[in-house]
Amino acid sequence: MNRIRKKAGLLLLPALLLVTAVQAQRVTSMRINEVLVINEDNYVDDYGKRSGWIELFNTSAGTVNVGGCFLTDDRNNPKKYPIPKGDVLTRVSPRQHVLFWTDGVASRGTFHLNFVLDPAKENYIAFYDSDGKTLVDEIIVPAAQRPDISYGRKVDGKNEWVELTKVTPSTNNLTLDTNEKIDNFKINDSLGAGMTITAMAVVFLGLLVLYLIFKQVARLAITLGKVRAQKTGEETQASGDISGEVLAAISTALYELNEDVHDIERTVLTIQKVKRNYSPWSSKIYSLRENPRK
Amino acid sequence: MQESLFSFLGENLQLFLTYTGVFNAEPGHFVMIAIGLIFIFLAIKYEFEPMLLIPIGFGILIGNIPFKDAGLQIGIYEQGSVLNILYQGVTSGWYPPLIFLGIGAMTDFSALISNPKLMLIGAAAQFGIFGAYVIALQMGFEPNQAGAIGIIGGADGPTAIFLSSKLAPEMMGAIAISAYSYMALVPIIQPPFMKLLTTPKERLIRMKSPRVVSSTEKIIFPIIGLLLTCFLVPSGLPLLGMLFFGNLLKESGVTRRLAETARGPLIDTITILLGVTVGASTQATQFLNLNSVKIFALGALSFVIATCAGVLFVKFFNIFLRKENKINPLIGNSGVSAVPDSARISQIVGLRYDPTNYLLMHAMGPNVAGVIGSAVAAGILLGFLS
DSSP: OHHHHHHHHHHHHHHHHHHHHHHHHHHTTEEEEEEESOOSSSOOOTTSOOOEEEEEEEOSSSOEEOTTOEEESOTTOTTSEEOOSSOGGGEEOTTOEEEEEEBSOGGGOTTBOSOBOOTTSOEEEEEEOTTSSSEEEEEEEOSSOOTTOEEEESSTTSSOEEEESSOOTTSOSSOOOSOHHHHHHHHHOTTSHHHHHHHHHHHHHHHHHHHHHHHHHHHHHHHHHHHHHHHHTOOOOOGGGSOHHHHHHHHHHHHHHHTTOOSSOSSOOOOSOOOOOOOGGGOGGGSOOOOOOO | OHHHHHHHHHHHHHHHHHHSHHHHOOHHHHHHHHHHHHHHHHHHHSOSSHHHHHHHHHHHHHHTOOOOOSSOSOSTTSTTSHHHHHHHHHHTTOHHHHHHHHHHHHOOTHHHHHSGGGHHHHHHTTHHHHHHHHHHHHTTOOHHHHHHHHGGGGTOHHHHHHHHHHHOGGGHHHHHHHHHHHHHTHHHHHHHHHHHTSOHHHHTOOOOOOOOOOHHHHHHHHHHHHHHHHHHOGGGHHHHHHHHHHHHHHHSSSOHHHHHHIIIIIHHHHHHHHHHHHHHTOOHHHHOSHHHHHHHHHHHHHHHHHHHHHHHHHHHHHTTSOGGGOOOGGGGGGGSOOTTHHHHHHHHHHHHHOTTOOOHHHHHHHHHHHHHHHHHHHHHHHHHHO
């Protein structure tokens, strides 16, 4: 019984660690992305009010639920605003945004924080994981922010912070209308030689390393085989000594044996009439069909 | 009263006629139906890849029945239609990895493990992909489109569908049809170039019999293969991951039922769905254009380049090998991953020159290496161009 428990424990432990790691990895992919401190003539909330806001961005390729995590403007109080659990809207899709209003009226709903950003001084903002201890992201918004100009990352999720004259709540800070990678290839590798050389080098490298590894594995296997044969006192015979025809004959015999081909069949050939009464239970058309085998 | 009834019936009949295929037919539909019929003919008469050409050929017929666009949800491109739902396995790219799972569960890598240097032939044949990529660029295709077209040279239908669905979804139908057609036509495309590039003496080279591979080696292979190739090219993970996973199911010896399901009912089901939906996606209105013609031309070219690259690489490789280790260049063509057709071509061509020289087992080495190589190449293209 104890052994079974130990085994179960051994199996469950990595699974638990894996689940925890995946969960942690997902929340840690959230970033504070854009902040508007003074909202005079900008985005209006669902109550028709204007107030500052904080935008979070999911940098990952998976959906992240920020419910249960914390937002704060106080270094000494990481759990200042617990984001409510159970709201489907706290699930942030891959590479998408979620907006929180800094109006100080948390009773207005999930996305209304219980603190207000102060335009007169610099504002500290932090996002904590659901344990309230793991800091996911923090930012200090400089003092003297101008009205309707936000402070955000130049490109979503990237490190560089700038003043954004084009305020972009819940959308990309920088709109990309081209594929940078493809443009790069068009400009720098119009002949395709760069791609060919790089890709073929990688393909060769991969298979070359695989070749080298299995060359060593083969040597080891042959050596071990010889040692084993010596131990058992058997004479080893290289497979190369047997001709292809002999191998083919052995293979055919084994195949036929496995495929149930017999010289003597079990069925009996008779000229007597065998009568079987019909019943739906013995009908072929109602029976289960085997998968066809060639 | 009677007159109004006749007029009502007449109007109804007229309306019905507008819904018929005959009323909505365009010349393109008949061209595509003819192509579908040719596929079915080739599959039944000459047994060219019948498992693929029959579903694709019939799918072409299904996809080219003309109908009135009246929101009836019957076409493959109409959201919510049955065909559209089945087609999602192609557009979102989850059919190909499942096919790879089955391929892994039915592939025996022994030939490759016993003579690992054959892996390099599988790498060399990938020149077909990048040769076609270079030419496609010069023909004015965008780099992502050129990458999707180039992968036809990998001679691997699932990989071609997977990559084109990511890089150039608008060309996927033409690319898939082209890839599968040329895979079926391998017996016609490859032999002339194999003969052209080899001397009579080279065609008679006898290779050493492959050694017996232990089960431990067979188990290690998919694990090391996965770790190595995917650490190098993570974007190949969906294909390579499933390929090696399927192979471990086969070789572990303890998951026989899973392996049998993967290489039997599962791969059969997915092949049917993939074939018929890819075929049906070739609606004349979407398919018949100049780009499709270019894709077909480039596809043929990529197969030729891949075959030549494989054969020439073996000749080059032989310079560095001792006499007893020399490789018959007739197995160079099997570096393209049309498993096992291209290996079978090596065998057939080899037997013509020496009726006792069996090359099949040797050719299976580069053949399965080609599967790995083309999946790695697809991963690289995806990483660079997506």
